[in-house]
Amino acid sequence: MKNVNQTKFWQQRYENDSIQWDMGEVSPPLKRYIDQLPESAKDQAILVAGAGNAYEVGYLHEQGFNNVTLVDFAAAPIANFAKRYANFPKDQLICADFFELSAEQYRFDWALEQTFFCAINPERRDEYVEQMARLLKPKGKLVGLLFDKDFGNNHPPFGGNSETYQQRFQSHFNIEIMQPCYNSHPARLGSELFIKLQLQ
Ligand SMILES: C[S@@+](CC[C@H](N)C(=O)[O-])C[C@H]1O[C@@H](n2cnc3c(N)ncnc32)[C@H](O)[C@@H]1O
Structure with a gap:
């Protein structure tokens, strides 16, 4: 399952239009x-x-949020996004490995989670929590969605449940909200948790 750590795995999915999560x-x-x-x-x-x-970055941009940074290590979706939003600031489109972002260079008030946590190798979940904590400003927030479902361990998405997420995140975050999401997209209804976590 190490290949989910590699850009090539994801880049190829975009190139082959094999992006069922989208x-x-x-x-x-x-x-x-x-x-x-x-x-x-x-x-x-x-x-x-x-x-x-x-799509979330696009929506934030349309609503006038002017300091949104998009990070992905696959170049294809970033190129797609740049075509759709020609006036989105180029220096806020970062083609890089999340785990290698430097907290000296990047610090955020909050981060939006949407099917990224479920895409990384489950062995890296603590690393995700630690890196997210490093990249947030004091009392920064992590807001978004996590799957409330077990998909098995063979390939992404990798799921989980509220109990195991709480155990993992509470090392660095206070759990303000982690509850079943009532207004999910119909295709995901009943399988998502809405989360709002604040850095301790
Ligand atoms: C399941 S997709 C979700 C994409 C998007 N959030 C959505 O909901 O449509 C996971 C994304 O994470 C990116 N990704 C996976 N590991 C990454 C990493 N270590 N650093 C940056 N991006 C990564 C992949 O390239 C892919 O675009």
Whole structure:
């Protein structure tokens, strides 16, 4: 399962149009979350890692959030995004490995999680928590969706449940919200948790 750690695995999926996870639209609960944010949030530094075709980044940009950084280590979805949003700042499109981002260079007020955590090798989950904690400013937040479902261990998505996520995240985060998501996309209804975690 080590190949999910490699750019090539994901880049090929985009090249072969084998991207079953791609919803083709902003995830409804994340759209709802974004819609209720105050005007003052529009300057906040936001990270969307493993963003893929990045509908959430596109939506944030359309709503006037001006400091959103898209990170993915596959070049193809970033190129797709840049074509769709020609005026999106190029220095906020980062083709890099999330695990190698330097916290000296990048610090965010909050990060949006959408099918990235489930895409990494489960052995790297603690690393994800630690890296996310490093990349957030003090009291920064991690907001988004995690699968509330077991998909097996052979290939992504790799699922989980609230109990194991809580154990893992509470090393660095206070769990403000981790609850079944009531307004998921119909294809994911009943299989997602909405999370809002704050860095300790
Ligand atoms: C399952 S896809 C989800 C994409 C997008 N969030 C969505 O919901 O459509 C996982 C994405 O994470 C990216 N990815 C996986 N591991 C990564 C890493 N270590 N650093 C940066 N991106 C990574 C892949 O290239 C892929 O675009």
